[in-house]
Amino acid sequence: MSFFEDPIKFLAGLLQDLLVSLNLHPIAITVINNIVGALIVSSVGLVIVIFLIWLERKLAARFQDRFGPNRAGPFGILQSFGDLSKLVLKEDVVPDAADKIPYNIAPILSIAAVVLVWAVVPFSVEWIGTDLNVGVLYIAAVGSFGILSVLMAGWASNNKYALLGAFRAVAQLISYEVPLIFALLIPVLLARSMGVNQIVGAQDIWYIFVVPVAFGIFFIASLAEIGRTPFDLLEAESEIVAGYHTEYSGMKFGMFMAGEFLHSLTLAVVTAALFLGGWRGPYVEQLPLLGPLYLFLKAGFVYFLIVWIRSSLPRIRIDHMLDITWKFLTPLSVVLLMAIALTDALLKEFGQINNTALYVGAMIAVNVVIALLALFAASRLNSRQRRQIKTFEPRPLAVPPKPAAPAAASTSEEASA
């Protein structure tokens, strides 16, 4: 096996040989092997985040007709390193009345919760931290840790803005878990496995083309889960300053920020794995090195969508946001799950139909029908009535009391329809 065919395996073999040649105990060898692996997997994400911040700033700048960072290094790519060193050098301020233990644990937890997810992300055919057979369940379970860190930070800071941010976090993150997990179940159902790599392996046709509505639900729910616009209520700058991390400074704030960016990237990668065929692409079987490339291209596309939405939309108010999840997304995802399960069973188990085109066609038809029904129901049941035209009685135009008012003085009345 040469280095270029599969560098990871090649290096892992070298390490294994080295450890064996040192005559270590087999358990020690396994432990060292795993620690090295875990370090590599978790640092991939953290290193990518540094460039991700630069990329996001650059993209957002382009959406807003400006240049973005362009001074530090070529294309400003060193900007994040500058920011990072500033954060490290900054004084670490802890409020007097803060509850010290949760206050200090919260930033660590916020990064840890995200890094843990990377354990089950398949980078290539056989490159995966650990191929859990309940990978999807693991993602859902570990992802919820993040809420805990927000809650701890908000409560421990002893600040009203932070507390408000934590209030909102509880309401938002817990609500959006529900549709998120229902949407997550659909690829599981189609692939008949909870292992992430098995789901990727089963995507001869990417699931986004089989169950587009599930992708939509998952994407919206993950936007809420990572607290990105239009669901960035936990740290709504214009309302509650910085939300739960108002009282953090220096690298502790940096960890929250890195955690947030990493969370976005992680969910983009998970979306890519579950719906966009993960590492799959031409020649990936022959050359596993292409796997991560494909995966990150797809994740990059999802991330681009996230940045695009962030630069274009304003923020939703908390009660509207809860309306969307409980009255729309949750019922929709339940119905979709049932319909997909039924269709899949009818076609595959009972009908024994193996014609891919027919299968995909039927699935898409079911998706489209459900989406249309949902939109129809939403528009019918929408309790918020559009404003009636002219709430107030029109009054005459105010003009000086002269015998002849100027002819041009007419009232423009362009009330919206």
Place this chain on the structure above:
Amino acid sequence: MTEMAPAQEGTLEARFPGVVTHDERKGYEGYIVQLDKLTEVAQVLRDDLGYDFLSSVTAVDYLAQKEDEESYFEVVYHLYKSTGGSALVLAVQTPRDNPAVPSLTPLYPGAEFQEREAFDLYGIDFTDHPDMRRILMWEGFEGFPMRKDWKEPYFEEDVKPFANRWPGGQVYRIEDHNPVGKNNQYPQGFDPESWSPAIEDALYDSLRRSNAEYDEIEDLDTEQVIVNLGPQHPSTHGVFRMAVLMDGETIVALKPVMGYLHRNHEKIGERNTFLHNMPFTDRLDYITSLSNNFGYALAVEKLMGAKGVPTERAEYIRVIMAELTRISSHLWAIGFLLNDLGAFFTPSLYAIEERELLLDIFEATTGSRMMNNYFRFGGVARDFPEGVLERIGELVTERLPRKVDELDRYLTNNEIVRTRCEGIGVLSPDEAIEYSMAGPMLRASGVPYDVRRADPYSIYEQFDFDVAVRYHGDVYDRYLIRLDEIRQSIRIVQQAVERIPDGDFLTGKNPYQVRVPAGEAFGRVEGPKGEIGFYVVSNGKANPWRYHVRAPSFINLTALEKMCIGSKVADVVVVLGSVDIILGEVDR
């Protein structure tokens, strides 16, 4: 454009014989009302005679200059009809010792902040005022700074130009002769070192008082929390503070706290000469400098009479510049309203891009992008340079209409914008008039009141434009009305650019000193934020005796609590954004 209301002249004096008398002082055209009958007269004016819009309340300190004169405070009221027409000026006089005037706040809620300001700066007690506290100065301040006998710590002389300044002789710094701490004044027994702004019982008491009307949710044990939004807060557009009493995320009571940028603009204005004040008005609402110039120029020109009539070309230049200012201010307001809604700067940057083009024109014409100092009494400071008029024509015929449509297309029907803005911060037409709201705030509430039409000034009567009006009074309408007004302003500029005549841009020479006869005048223009008015009293000397600004941002804030109660924290920010305040003007 006289300040009199001829139709009412007979009626008012006849109706209250001996109570209301015509102001006989030279240059004054209002009525003097007996102190104890003020409420009665105001009630009749509001209910029977239709003067339902109290535009401005202010005080003047007539400190005796000679032995035989009498010293007194005068509180001046400018009343208008919301159906249009010119002002009715009322004045009441009160002695300088223990001055007290009946409050008009129960009749005109819009007087609330203005009366507090008069109390703060003059020490006039308004009896029956619901919330009589200082508003611009801080709680521990000693004295009433606008009184003529009050001296600031670095007092040099009563009026400028000071003798120690160039070119009169030697220049020295007053601080060296009068070190800080020597003449600072504090209340009896006050220790500045131990004073803490945390002890703000008066403010929090007033919050709890207005909370009394709120119905608590039954069967739910909740605790109300006081949160101070500001003074350091990302969306208060400056150092502005809202003390908010909240039940969960719902607003129960709200009190604006301002004055962090207070610099006693009006006192400085009284030290300055008339011409000195022109650049000083730029600093009020620094987004709309040219409109501020316009209002002040009108007030002083009224006093100057025939000498102060601007040339025709000057009038056109003034209208063009004022309307361009309105466009730039509204673009700014729309962009930052979206920021308050949580959009990540994209809409504001798109709007600011267009504003930059307008600032380029201001720079080419006036020499400065924001602090323009362009208007003069009887004209403007200089003519358009070559090519600028063509550039303005290009902008208003090609680029701006397209860009406004673009903003409209991107924002107006955005579902999130609509759900966030519709039905939020509603003010009914009657409330809007009661609270003395002005400008887009008033017109979004269905009152088609635009000073350009209601009490025409300059040459606005010659232009063909519509007064935009909307009928819901919510944040969404305030956004739409700004878009409409940009379009109407573009129409006006298009017409003005076409018709502008040749000629002088200034009547007479551009003097260092203007002679302003004694009298009072109120110059009001329709500024982008609302009616901006300047009340100027001259005693015939080189400096104004009284220089008062009717600041639309400040007065529009009176209704902030009314608009916010019952909504969420997120809405407060949006409502504040829709009022479009500039702290330089609020705090003065």
